[in-house]
Amino acid sequence: MKKRDPDLLLFHAPLLRQGMTTPKAMRDVLYALAPATGASLWFFGLSAILILGTCIAGAVLAEWLFANREARGESLTDASGILTGLLLGLTLPPGLPLWMAFLGGFVGIALGKVIWGGLGHNLFNPALLGRAFLLATFPIAMTTWVPAIGDGGFFHVYASNLALPFMQAQVDGVTAATPLGMLKFEQEVTPLANLMFGKTSGSLGETSGLLLLLGGVYLWLKRDLDWRIPASILLTVVVFSAALGLFDAERFPTPLFSVFSGGLLLGAIYMATDPVTSPVTPRGAWIFGIGVGVLVMLIRVFGGLPEGVMYAILLMNAATPLIDRYTQPTVFGRGAESK
């Protein structure tokens, strides 16, 4: 009997692929954030778990609710909703009422991602859009900072966390200004060591600079992150504050203080580098990063707010399509040298 030939497929070359997939890249960012997330649990205890959890729940619920019926399960597999929720949570004050955190996650995905057409189509970083929404809607709760729990124990929950929706948020007995707030409004400088290791007040994920850097190095090693963006942001901020320091070393922050305070590291490493909302071209990445750095410093030093990372990134997000358009790479054989 003649053996039948196998039915042959006609998939086009290349048949080989590298191992990285989009869900893996998303998960890598989650792993990279693990140390900083752990630090937020260490400093803020159960409150951190509650806030991060409700943010993620809000984000994932929005993703699930607005996906079409066939793609419902699928839409959650790429981990991008979880990532948005986690990133948003890490930018929130630890004492924020939980229902607000939930709303932030939900709005971030709904208005930041789903209405644009889902993953890959949004103009603005969804986590930051959610945060901007919260800051505009609940300005007091969003700028009420509590000190890290010292001896309160892990199971300490800030009372304000449990405020009911649309009721007057209970303000904790003790509040503490963030290092940037102290600098801006009280001209008080926080020691650098505290900034690096997280012994300051601030949003959940921004307090420990070193752990954020550690995650950034991991992402860089895994090639999941366009190193040009954090490099150019941080470089711009350092140069900008060094230049300011030449004018008045007393009044303006030192470069290191600028880098390690506030949400700069969190924003530069994890938010500005969101591939969807940052330029795809290498030259564009530099321009984008420099733009973010300049805007951060302008807002921090000359603006009315102590912190400007969020608005800086959102503004540059809006400029991304334009940057991409004018920074197309020079095609091989079409450069000036080959003419």
Next chain:
Amino acid sequence: MKALNLLRRSFEHGVHPAHHKQQTADLPIQRVPFGKHYVMPLGQHIGVPAKPIVAAGERVQRGQLIAEPGGFVSTGLHSPVTGTVEEIGDFRGVDGRFAPAIAIEADPFATQQIDASAAVDWQSLSLEEFIEAVQMAGIVGMGGAAFPAHVKLSVPDGVRIRHLLINGAECEPYLTTDHRLMLERPEALLEGAEIMRQKLGAEETVIGIEMNKPDAIEIVRKHIKPGDPVRIVPLKVKYPQGAEKMMIKSVFGKEVPAGQLPRDVEVNVNNVGTIVAIADYFLRGLPLIERVVTVAGPGVTYPANLIVPLGTPVRDVVKFCGGLKPGTREIIMGGPMMGRPIASLDVPILKGCSGVLVFTEEQTARRKEYPCISCGRCLEACPYFLNPSRLARLSKSRMFDEMKAYNVFDCVECGCCTFACPSSIPIVQLIRTAKDDLTHRKEPDA
């Protein structure tokens, strides 16, 4: 100066697929026994198909001219076996289309000897005669594209070739034909190179070899006679190091301007297999009737490097290698990055076929496609510095005309972008679709 040479030279961008060469790298080239049926398609490369000069029923000798060039961009065809012309008609080709071919039935009792006295006195030939001899010998680029070799040799007046660059990169995974040729026939390679160099009037011969073939670099270097204007440039292992414009960049640091040819930067590039074919024709009288083919991949029982007469059906080649393993899903002719899938085991081995690769479930599993997240990996992969992410988006929206502004026709379809894409978007396939549409669509009559 030597130390400088050892610096790992390369073009920019590109990708690093696993080599998969260990399967066949150490296997000496074997000759496939003659089979029964052979099919020689008349068009085996771009340009004009050859014109048959034999008729059905005619007896042909191995190495006899059976079709002559049909124009300038066309080459001669020779019978790969001694036997009888069965039929001149349409046969299924590699691309699935039926195309004219000459079918030959081998004579099982013939000796299959070739008249070796036919060596050509190449030194007495003028350049024009030499070019015509290459054309009649049917010699084409053996690396995969099968571009007729004589066309590259025909340099317009005023253009000078200073460097003969021999491409021994073999950057496609799995393939080991050039590797084995360099190991087993370094003399032929250097002889062919010298013929080409003298005829082109080039100052030097440069052989570019990827550094994952240290044995080939060593052996070829040993065979270079002192004082010969030949040097070897070890190249960084990176795909597509063997794309000719990339290799020129790696070796000479020059960019061939878009839309121009290597000769415009005074270089002539030829594959190792092509150079050996030149030597075989001019020194031994053997026209292009057989070639070295790597048979490999997870679906083949005994991987091998084989000398296969042209026109041999893939079926015979695979059978010689112990057959297909169960679970075979796809067969690629050429390399896994740029080769072409074949639909039937009856298609013949062509002049440009450097490999028969048999793939199974693992390489052909459907990958879930995610939306483009603009991660930029394709931009960092594209050796031509295109924006594949943008091109793929435009192609998906069928905005083909807009793609011209993004230099879609500079794409050589090397596949780096698809390889690198974490969202499994078939980028190069989308680009190919657009190029095809732009090239072939009929504009409505004005």
